[in-house]
Amino acid sequence: MTVRQECGQERGQEEDLSRPPVPVSGCPTCTELAIRRDDARAWCDRSAETDADVLLRRHLRAEHYFT
Ligand SMILES: [Zn+2]
Numbered sequence: 001m002t003v004r005q006e007c008g009q010e011r012g013q014e015e016d017l018s019r020p021p022v023p024v025s026g027c028p029t030c031t032e033l034a035i036r037r038d039d040a041r042a043w044c045d046r047s048a049e050t051d052a053d054v055l056l057r058r059h060l061r062a063e064h065y066f067t
Pocket residue numbers: 024027028029030031059060063064
């Protein structure tokens with residue numbers, strides 16, 4: 001396995017206005033969406049990553065009442 005890319009993203013800037021939603025530990029839906037997002041990120045699939053972010057954010061709002 002030599003497929004290891006950085007997606008051209010620089011680390012170190014944690015304070016992003018478009019911060020990704022944080023999954024709630026112990027919630028199967030959050031876990032599934034977080035895994036999907038990590039998967040997409042690993043493949044540098046930005047659209048799938050954004051997709052998972054949107055779904056996770058929507059789920060958080062509906063199920064966990066996060067802002
Ligand atoms: Zn959840």
